[in-house]
Amino acid sequence: MIRAEGLCKRYGAHVVLDGLDLRIDRGERVALLGLNGAGKTTLFRCILGLTPFEGRLSVDALAAGPSAREVRRRVGYVPQRPPIFDLSLAEFVELFTAIRGAATDGAAARLEAFGLPLAARGRQPLRELSGGMLQKAFLALALGDGRSVLLLDEPTASLDPESRRDVLRAVAGADLETTVLLATHRLEEVRALAGRVLLLGGGRLLFDGPVEELEAAAADERLLWVELPGPSRVEAARALEGQAGVRRVYANGRGIEVAVASGAGLDALEALRRRGLAVTDFHSRPPELETILERLAGEAHGGPVAAGTRRAGSPRDVGAGEREEP
Amino acid sequence: MTVRRLARREVVDALRSYWFVLDAALFTAGGLALVLFGGGDAEVLGYRGYARALAGLAQLAMFFVPLMALFPATAALAGDREAGTLEYVLAQPVTRGEVFLGTWVGVATAVLLSLVAGFGVIGTVAVARGVPGALVAGLLGFTLLLGAAFTSVGLWLSAGASTRSRATSLGLTVWIFLLALGSLGVMGALVRWGLPASALEAWTLANPVEAFRVAMVAVLDPEASVLGPVGASLIGTLGRGGLVAAAAGSLLLWSAAAAGLGLRRLATYTEPRS
CATH class of the missing domain: 3.40.50.300 (P-loop containing nucleotide triphosphate hydrolases)
Structure with missing residues (x-):
């Protein structure tokens, strides 16, 4: 506890x-x-x-x-x-189990289950092991x-x-x-x-x-990926500035990523078409965890939230090119 | 158990260190050369002919032994901190006191082992050429005390440093400072301020490098011909036995005080935000 x-x-x-x-x-x-x-x-x-x-x-x-x-x-x-550590795998296990006053058997069995049997890999220096x-x-x-x-x-x-x-x-x-x-x-x-x-x-x-409540916190939002030729990306970002339902716009390598309110994606694409901007590809997906965190961190500046409850608060629209900071 | 395990790791780390091994090898080679080629008149004078060679050996130890201790000691805690391994060790069920003590014992053991090995070679040759074994043992004992004192100093600096290079730079600065404060510093103070003999004697004994030098010369050179005016004054005040005891006390005090400061520094050091 x-x-x-x-x-x-x-x-x-x-x-x-x-x-x-x-x-x-x-x-x-x-x-x-x-x-x-x-x-x-x-x-x-x-x-x-x-x-x-x-x-x-x-x-x-x-x-x-x-x-x-x-x-x-x-x-x-x-x-x-x-x-x-400047130790072999076996030395590492031996040192830290000994510090805890434990035998190495348990750790050795777990390493074996992880595909790192001490009998075969014990002499290998830690620095030669992959990150995984x-x-x-x-x-x-x-x-x-x-x-x-x-x-x-x-x-x-x-x-x-x-x-x-x-x-x-x-x-x-x-x-x-x-x-x-x-x-x-x-x-x-x-x-x-x-x-x-x-x-x-x-x-x-x-x-x-x-976690379901956390995901629900961003259920009203979709990420729209729009692929555009290079020179028109800046113009596209400007075109979406102030567009109803558009919350954030991120420039990317081959296009722009637009956080939009659910149901506002087609309106955003229509706004680009009206400006004569050639969209070469697009798709839409739910927001990633980072995006959810950014939103919640951006919303909540008023104090801690009680256990089992999500902080209330409506999503704040953000102009094109802005990125909320925690 | 924890202290022993941590100490063993430090011994292995130190003995794998290129600088440490090179320093120990140079010290052994230099000492051997002094014993082999520095006692030219030994056939006539017996062991007295080796007195100057042994005094030279003491001078050699004065330069090399602090470095042999400072390199692994300054690298130990600060190097672990820099690599992130210290934080992982401190996240285990250990106290910072155990970590410091284990590190001290490990580094000191590595220094001791290399000195005993070096002196084993040098001392065997010296004894075979007529030097009393007790003198070689005395020189070894004082050299170990000097190594212990600089192990403590190195770990003190290391306990508060964020990187190995910073700790080692500080260690080398302290070493050069203490060397400069030796004979040259004493002479300068004598000329500049006209300090009384008692102040200069205290100054000499308070400096671990100088304490080691004057004690060694007092023991090894029957004529105390390279002792200098302050050393001669110390022999006059304390006698040879008293000077040796005072110098040993000084080195022990440095070992204990610097280790205590190092422990305190590690206990209060806030690991930087990762």
Whole structure:
């Protein structure tokens, strides 16, 4: 169980966590979302006692902090970018299981399941492992026995699809009593693993609820991809400025991407046709997680949202070329 | 258990370091050359003929041993911080005290092992040529104390540095500063401010490099001919035994104080935002 009350973290004048209140119960699988710099990694570092903070923070009712060895004993951690120790795979496993006073058998079995058998790969230096294999090695250690909390900081960021599936399967198979807090930018991971989503933005909790509610937050929006010849892209962006239903326009390599209110896509294309702009191709799709996060972060500047509720607020129309910042 | 595991990793890291191995090899080669070719009048004077060669060996140690300790020590914590490995270690069920102690023990052990190996070669040749084994052991003991003092200094600087290169630059600056504060500094102070002998003696003993030098020369050179005026004054004040004990105390104090400051620095250091 993780509990935070009024958790604050500042780096100089920059406030990263601004009075965060949070409760995650034993066995919950929670996705931690937020744009880059939202404070996801900082929250992990506070839980691990790697950085001082203000407010209260506990794991299994034990206060977290730099001297909280027992908290760290209960937490398995996979960092965003696994650091490369100047060790072989076997030395790495041996060192970090020994620090925890555990045998290497469990980690060795998990590595075997990940396609990294110690018998065959143990002598291989960590620096020679691919990013995906390195990530799996860290996950194999983090999933060790006796952990009541698993902190995963974008653990699949550098993995190929097959490795990503292996990792997600391993996390999904973690002890049901283990609380999992997964920082990610991938909607499919949120859907596969998390029953609950926390969205951080501006140091605060902007959303706390199931993933379906999060997706519903952007159900009224579609992303329209429009391919145009190079010189006409700027003109196209200008043409859509102020057009009813158009919220954002992003210039891209071969065309423009337009965030439009549902049902307003054809109107946008008609506006381009009226200007005589030659559209060579187009398609429409639902917004990606990043887009949803940008919208919610942009909407919510008024304070934290209660658990199980989505922040209310109507989408704000944005002129062409603008991009909302968190 | 944790301290031992972390120490073992540091030993392996240090012994894999190119600079560390090169420094140790140069020290051994230089010491061997001094013992082999520096005692020309030994057939007439016996061990006294090697006194100057051994004093030269002490001078060599004064230059090389701090570097042998500073390279791995400054690289240890700051290098781990730069690589991100320190944060991962601190995310485990360890205290910062255990991490510092494990690192100190590991680096000091690597320095000790290389010095014992080097002195094993140099000392065997010296003893075979008539130098009393006790003198070689004394020189080794003081060299180890010097290595321990600079291990602590290196880790102190490393504990507060964000990168390995910054910690190593600081370490080299401190080393040059302490060397410059040695004989030249003492002479300059004497001329510039006309300091009393007691102040200059304290200055000499407070500098680990100078403390090592005067103690070694007092022990190894029966005529104390390269001791200098302050060293001679120290022998007059403390006697040879007292000077050696005071110098050993100074080196031990440097080891403990710098290690304490390093531990405090690591305990209060906020890892930068990644």
